[in-house]
Amino acid sequence: MTEITAPKSPVTAEQFADEIREQLKYAQGVTVEQATAADVYVAAAKAVRNHLQDAWFTTQADTVNGNTKAVGYLSAEFLMGKQLENALLNAGLTDQFDAAVEALGFQPKDIVDAEYEPGLGNGGLGRLAACFIDSLASLGVPAFGYGIQYRYGIFKQQFDENGKQVETPDYWLSNEEPWGHIDYNRDQKVSFGGEVVEENGKKVWKPAWSVRAVPVDYLVPGYKSQRVNTLRLWTARSYDEFDLLAFNRSEYMEAVEPKVKAENISKILYPEDSTKVGKELRLEQQYFFVSASLHDAIRVFYPGQDKPDLTTFPDKITFQLNDTHPVIGIPELMRILIDEYGYDWDTAWTITQKTFNYTCHTLLPEALEVWPSSLIGELLPRHLEIIEKISDQFKAELKDKGVAENTINDMAIYTGDAVRMAYLATYGGSHVNGVAELHSQLLKDVTLKNFSDAYPDKFTNVTNGVTPRRFIKLANPALSDLITEGLGTDKWLSDLELLQGLAPLAQDDEFVKKFAAVKQANKHSFVGFAKDHYGIDIDENTMFNTMVKRLHEYKRQSLKILAVISRYAGIKNGTINADDVLPRTVFFGAKAAPGYYLAKMTIQLINNVSRVVNNDPDVKGKLAVHMLPNYNIEMAQNLIPATELDEQISQAGKEASGTGNMKFALNGALTVGTLDGANVEIRERVGAENFFLFGMNVDEVESLYATGYDPAKYYEADPRLKQAIDLVAGGTFSEGDRNAYAPLVADWLTKDWFMTLADFSSYANIQAQIEELYTHPLDWNRKAILNVANSGFFSSDRSIEDYLERIWHTGPLA
Numbered sequence: 169m170t171e172i173t174a175p176k177s178p179v180t181a182e183q184f185a186d187e188i189r190e191q192l193k194y195a196q197g198v199t200v201e202q203a204t205a206a207d208v209y210v211a212a213a214k215a216v217r218n219h220l221q222d223a224w225f226t227t228q229a230d231t232v233n234g235n236t237k238a239v240g241y242l243s244a245e246f247l248m249g250k251q252l253e254n255a256l257l258n259a260g261l262t263d264q265f266d267a268a269v270e271a272l273g274f275q276p277k278d279i280v281d282a283e284y285e286p287g288l289g290n291g292g293l294g295r296l297a298a299c300f301i302d303s304l305a306s307l308g309v310p311a312f313g314y315g316i317q318y319r320y321g322i323f324k325q326q327f328d329e330n331g332k333q334v335e336t337p338d339y340w341l342s343n344e345e346p347w348g349h350i351d352y353n354r355d356q357k358v359s360f361g362g363e364v365v366e367e368n369g370k371k372v373w374k375p376a377w378s379v380r381a382v383p384v385d386y387l388v389p390g391y392k393s394q395r396v397n398t399l400r401l402w403t404a405r406s407y408d409e410f411d412l413l414a415f416n417r418s419e420y421m422e423a424v425e426p427k428v429k430a431e432n433i434s435k436i437l438y439p440e441d442s443t444k445v446g447k448e449l450r451l452e453q454q455y456f457f458v459s460a461s462l463h464d465a466i467r468v469f470y471p472g473q474d475k476p477d478l479t480t481f482p483d484k485i486t487f488q489l490n491d492t493h494p495v496i497g498i499p500e501l502m503r504i505l506i507d508e509y510g511y512d513w514d515t516a517w518t519i520t521q522k523t524f525n526y527t528c529h530t531l532l533p534e535a536l537e538v539w540p541s542s543l544i545g546e547l548l549p550r551h552l553e554i555i556e557k558i559s560d561q562f563k564a565e566l567k568d569k570g571v572a573e574n575t576i577n578d579m580a581i582y583t584g585d586a587v588r589m590a591y592l593a594t595y596g597g598s599h600v601n602g603v604a605e606l607h608s609q610l611l612k613d614v615t616l617k618n619f620s621d622a623y624p625d626k627f628t629n630v631t632n633g634v635t636p637r638r639f640i641k642l643a644n645p646a647l648s649d650l651i652t653e654g655l656g657t658d659k660w661l662s663d664l665e666l667l668q669g670l671a672p673l674a675q676d677d678e679f680v681k682k683f684a685a686v687k688q689a690n691k692h693s694f695v696g697f698a699k700d701h702y703g704i705d706i707d708e709n710t711m712f713n714t715m716v717k718r719l720h721e722y723k724r725q726s727l728k729i730l731a732v733i734s735r736y737a738g739i740k741n742g743t744i745n746a747d748d749v750l751p752r753t754v755f756f757g758a759k760a761a762p763g764y765y766l767a768k769m770t771i772q773l774i775n776n777v778s779r780v781v782n783n784d785p786d787v788k789g790k791l792a793v794h795m796l797p798n799y800n801i802e803m804a805q806n807l808i809p810a811t812e813l814d815e816q817i818s819q820a821g822k823e824a825s826g827t828g829n830m831k832f833a834l835n836g837a838l839t840v841g842t843l844d845g846a847n848v849e850i851r852e853r854v855g856a857e858n859f860f861l862f863g864m865n866v867d868e869v870e871s872l873y874a875t876g877y878d879p880a881k882y883y884e885a886d887p888r889l890k891q892a893i894d895l896v897a898g899g900t901f902s903e904g905d906r907n908a909y910a911p912l913v914a915d916w917l918t919k920d921w922f923m924t925l926a927d928f929s930s931y932a933n934i935q936a937q938i939e940e941l942y943t944h945p946l947d948w949n950r951k952a953i954l955n956v957a958n959s960g961f962f963s964s965d966r967s968i969e970d971y972l973e974r975i976w977h978t979g980p981l982a
C-alpha cells in the first residue's frame with residue numbers, strides 16, 4: 169500500500185497567489201488586470217483542486233490495491249452546495265486563499281460568491297448524500313459517490329406579482345465549471361429497448377439503442393484525513409453525432425434526433441421530492457447511471473481482466489441504494505453476471521444479494537416507486553424477465569418459510585402489472601434501514617411489516633446526520649470560534665460528541681452572553697444578506713423564526729401560516745394586546761414541485777399574507793413575514809445560524825427523519841416540533857425542557873384516523889383557528905377575492921389529510937411558553953447552548969460509523 173502522504177505540501181499565501189496567477193494566465197487566458205471575480209474564482213478553484221490531486225491518486229490506488237472494502241453510494245441526487253470554501257478548508261488553504269486574493273486586489277467573499285451553486289438534488293435526500301460522501305472521505309473510508317450530472321438542476325424559484333411560484337431552468341453549466349474532470353476515456357455503453365431472443369439455449373438481449381455514459385469526476389476531500397474520494401457523475405452523450413442516412417436525405421433536423429434522445433437522459437433533474445413520477449425518462453435515467461456505475465466498479469476493481477472472478481465483487485465494494493431510485497441495479501447486476509460473464513443464476517444471486525443494501529427514506533406510500541411492467545418490458549426487456557424470476561424465487565422462499573399464501577401475494581415484487589421497487593430492494597439486498605429510530609420502527613411495524621416478519625435480521629436503523637464542516641464551520645464561523653474557545657480545542661470538527669463539553673458553560677453567564685452576541689451578529693449578517701439578495705428590510709431586534717424545507721402538505725407549512733394569520737388578526741382586533749406581543753420575523757423558504765397544486769397555492773398564500781402583514785401599520789414592529797425565494801444551500805448556510813426558533817411541525821409519522829432539524833439545533837436554535845422523525849431523538853438528547861413539543865403523537869394520529877377525523881369540528885372549536893381560516897376564505901389575502909384560496913380552504917375543512925386543524929390549538933398554545941422564555945435572554949440562550957452541546961450525535965460522521973458497523977462491515981483505509 170502506498171504510504172499516506174500529506175496533500176502537496178502547504179503553500180504560502182504568496183505561492184498560492186502565484187498559482188492563481190498562473191491559472192489566470194494559462195488556463196483562463198486573462199491577465200490579472202483583466203480578471204474579474206468570476207475569473208479569479210475559476211482560477212482559485214483549479215489551483216486548490218491541483219493541491220488535492222496527489223491525495224486523490226493515492227486514495228484511488230489504495231482503494232483498488234488495499235484490502236479494505238469500498239463503499240459505492242448510488243444516488244440519483246447529490247446536493248453538493250458551493251465547493252470552493254469546503255475544498256479550501258479541507259486542503260488547509262483557507263488563510264492562504266484569503267491573503268492571496270487580497271494580494272490580487274479582490275475580496276475573498278466576492279470570489280466565493282462568484283461560484284454558482286449546483287442544485288443536483290431536491291432536498292433532504294440529496295443533501296444527505298452530499299453529507300455522507302464528505303464524512304466517508306473525512307473518516308478515510310474508500311468510497312465512490314455515483315450519480316448523474318444533470319445539465320439542469322432543481323429549478324430556480326421566483327414569485328410573480330400575485331405571489332405565485334414561477335420556475336425557471338437552472339443553467340448551472342452555462343459558465344465554466346472548474347470542479348469536474350470529464351473523462352471521455354472511461355466511458356460506458358448503456359443500452360435500451362429491443363428484444364430478448366434465445367441463442368443456443370441462452371437468453372440474449374438485442375437492444376434497440378445505446379447511449380454513451382461519460383463520467384465527470386469530482387474530488388471529495390476529507391477533512392484532515394489526507395484522503396480524497398471520488399464523486400462520479402455520469403453525463404449522457406450520443407454515439408452518433410449525426411444519423412448520416414437521414415442527413416443524406418437532407419432531413420437535417422431528423423439527423424440530430426439520436427443525439428437529442430441520448431442527451432436528454434441526463435438533461436434534467438425531476439423536481440419532485442417525496443413523490444414518484446412514473447415517467448419513462450426517469451426510468452431511463454435510473455438505469456443509465458446504475459448500469460454505468462456497476463460496469464465502472466468492475467473496471468476499477470478488476471483492471472484489464474477479461475474474465476474477472478466476480479465472486480469476490482462483494483468483498484471489493486458494497487453498494488448502498490439511496491432510496492428506490494437505483495434499485496434497477498439489482499436486476500442489472502444479475503444480468504451483467506449471467507449474460508456478460510457467464511455465471512449461473514444461483515451464483516449471480518448470491519453475489520448480488522451480498523453487494524446491495526437499501527435505505528428507505530420515506531413513509532409516504534406515494535414515494536415508493538412502482539413501475540408499470542409494460543414500461544420496464546419496453547425499455548429493459550431482459551430485466552423484466554430477471555425481475556419475474558426473482559419474484560418467483562422470492563415467493564418460493566416465502567412458502568418454504570411457511571408464510572401464508574395471501575401474505576405472499578401481498579408481498580409480490582412483480583404483480584403482473586407492476587414492479588414494486590421497494591420490495592425488490594428489500595429482498596435483493598442484505599440490509600434495509602430507515603433514517604431515524606421512529607422511522608425504522610414504523611417501517612418494521614407498518615410499511616414493510618411482512619418483510620420484517622419474514623427477515624427480521626435484515627432490518628436496522630441508521631439515524632441521519634449532517635456534516636459539521638459545512639453546517640457549522642463554514643456556515644457559522646463565529647460560533648465555531650466560540651466553541652473552540654469554550655472547549656479549548658477544534659477537534660470537535662471531527663469528533664462532534666466533544667460538543668458535550670459545552671454543557672457546563674450553559675451555566676456560565678459570561679459564556680452565555682458571548683453565545684448570545686454570536687447569534688446577534690449572525691442575525692445582523694443575515695439582515696445584510698437579505699437586503700443584498702432579496703431587497704428586503706428586516707428588523708434584527710425581533711425573534712428570527714424560520715421554517716425552511718420543501719413545500720409539502722405533510723410538513724404543514726399551512727399550520728405555520730394559519731398561526732401567523734391568527735396572530736395578525738388577534739393584534740388587529742385587540743384580542744391580543746399589542747404591547748404584549750413579542751416582535752417576530754417569520755421566514756419561510758420552500759420550493760413546491762411544479763405540478764403540486766395545493767403546495768403552490770400555499771406558497772401563494774404565504775406571499776400574500778406577507779404582503780398584507782408587512783404593509784399594515786397596525787402590526788409594524790410586531791410581526792413580519794417573508795417568503796424567501798429559491799431556498800438552497802447558500803440560503804441555509806446564512807439563515808440557519810441566524811435563526812432562534814426553528815419549526816419542525818410535520819404530522820407525527822410522516823417525516824422520515826428531517827436533517828434541517830439537526831442543522832438548526834447544532835447552530836443554537838430552539839425547536840418547536842412534533843414527535844416526528846429525528847425530532848424524537850433530538851428532544852431526547854437535548855432534553856425535553858429544551859424543546860417545545862406540541863401536537864399529537866403517532867398513536868394519537870392513528871386513533872383519530874380510526875375513529876373518523878372531521879376537521880370542521882376543530883375549526884368550530886377554536887375561535888383563533890376559525891378566524892384565521894375565515895380571513896383566508898373571506899379574501900383578506902386576495903384583495904377581496906373569495907375564490908382565490910377556495911381549494912385550499914375546502915381541503916382544510918373537509919379533508920385535511922395531515923390533521924393541521926387538529927394540531928392547531930396545541931401549536932397556538934405553546935407560543936406563549938416560547939415567548940415567555942424569549943423575554944429572558946439568558947435562560948433562552950442557556951437552552952440554546954444545551955441544544956448545541958447535546959446534538960453532537962447528529963454528525964454525519966456518526967451516521968457513517970453506524971453504516972460501517974451495522975451494514976457495510978468495512979472501515980477506513982489502513
Ligand code: GL4
Pocket residue numbers: 291292293294296441442443529530535603632823824825826827845
Ligand atoms: C427524505 C425525507 O423526506 C426526509 O425526512 C429525510 O431526512 C431525507 C433523508 O433521509 O429523505 N425522503 C425523501 S423522498 N426526500 C427526503 O428529503
